[in-house]
Amino acid sequence: MSLSKLHVAVLMGGWSNERPVSLMSGEGVAKALESKGHTVTRIDMDRDVALRLSEAKPDVVFNALHGAPGEDGTVQGMMDLMGLTYTHSGLATSVIAIDKELTKQALVPHGIPMPGGRIVESAEIHKRDPLPRPYVLKPVNEGSSVGVAIVTDEGNYGNPIAPDAKGPWQEFDRLLAEPFIRGRELTTAVIGGPNTGERALLVTELKPKSGFYDFDAKYTDGMTEHVCPAEIPDEITAACKDLALRSHQLLGCKGTSRADFRWDDTQGIEGLFLLEVNTQPGMTPLSLVPEQARACGMEYPDLVEAIIAEALADAGKVAKGGK
DSSP: OOOOOOEEEEEEEOSSTTHHHHHHHHHHHHHHHHHTTOEEEEEEEOTTHHHHHHHHOOSEEEEOOOSTTTSSSHHHHHHHHHTOOBSSOOHHHHHHHHSHHHHHHHHGGGTOOOOOOEEEEGGGGGTSOSSSSSEEEEETTOOTTTTOEEEOTTSSSTTTTOTTSOSGGGTOSEEEEEEOOOSEEEEEEEEOOTTTOOEEEEEEEEEESSSOSOHHHHHSTTSEEEESSOOSOHHHHHHHHHHHHHHHHHHTOOSEEEEEEEEOTTSGGGGEEEEEEESSOOOSTTOHHHHHHHHTTOOHHHHHHHHHHHHHHHTTOOSSSOO
16 A cells, blocks of 8 residues: 655654663664655654654654553543544553553453462562462553563562562562463464454464563563464464454454464463453564564555554545645
8 A cells, every 4th residue: 555645743752661662663664665656754752852853743643652641541641632543542542552451441341361360469469379379460551561470389589578579579669460371372363443354463472492481571672582474273263363463452452453362282271361452553674563564465564554544544535635
């Protein structure tokens, strides 16, 4: 596809733990748009972001922020108030999807399999384990595997977990405790929205060279092998794509999302669980959505334009410059 020439503000950076990833995503998006002949204003988000957007007067904002406040509804609400057209999911969807517990409440009643677990106060885990080991502790509203800890009998966190042991309990007051699902890491991208039609792309299996698929494994070249498409049974491929698409629709995602799964391959279809839905998935050279799109025949600049076209369609605008 090809859009008429637009002025696009690319919003990136910010101050979340995922700032470096957002800067890479944003620069990739900006260069892709420039290669297509669009005018780009790069905005490294600071507290004056509303003023800078107002001065830029873009046709559309490409939201390349990751983590709060760019992924949790805060920036979305600001842009709604300013009357700006922007990519990716809106306020309500962002508020729910960034919060792992709210996501479960939205999806599990509709038959989406997700791990059990509960919210715990970080101080509590220094007294007793919240779940039988092995279990996972993660921040309630962070992405990119920021602050994830797998607690096992053989681990070095202590038993119970020592307050001075390095982990998410030192950074966050509340954590989500979930049973650890042994097995394989799978992910599926979905592109589109209700105005352009949504489709699930492929399933990628992620094989970290060591440890698990944490922040460093995601964004350090050579640390994780991406098998795309995943070498898994057709039944599991179909289930991942169906669950990713249904979750995207149930949450009201737009533009693109990425659903992350764990699959215990000794349990067949019963061992497949959705972990989370990312409403602002990475757009870096190592990111999974561009990789899956490319495997489906959509090059990176075309993917960026498709995301923008969906935002324009959602705002009731034709894909041309001006308002």
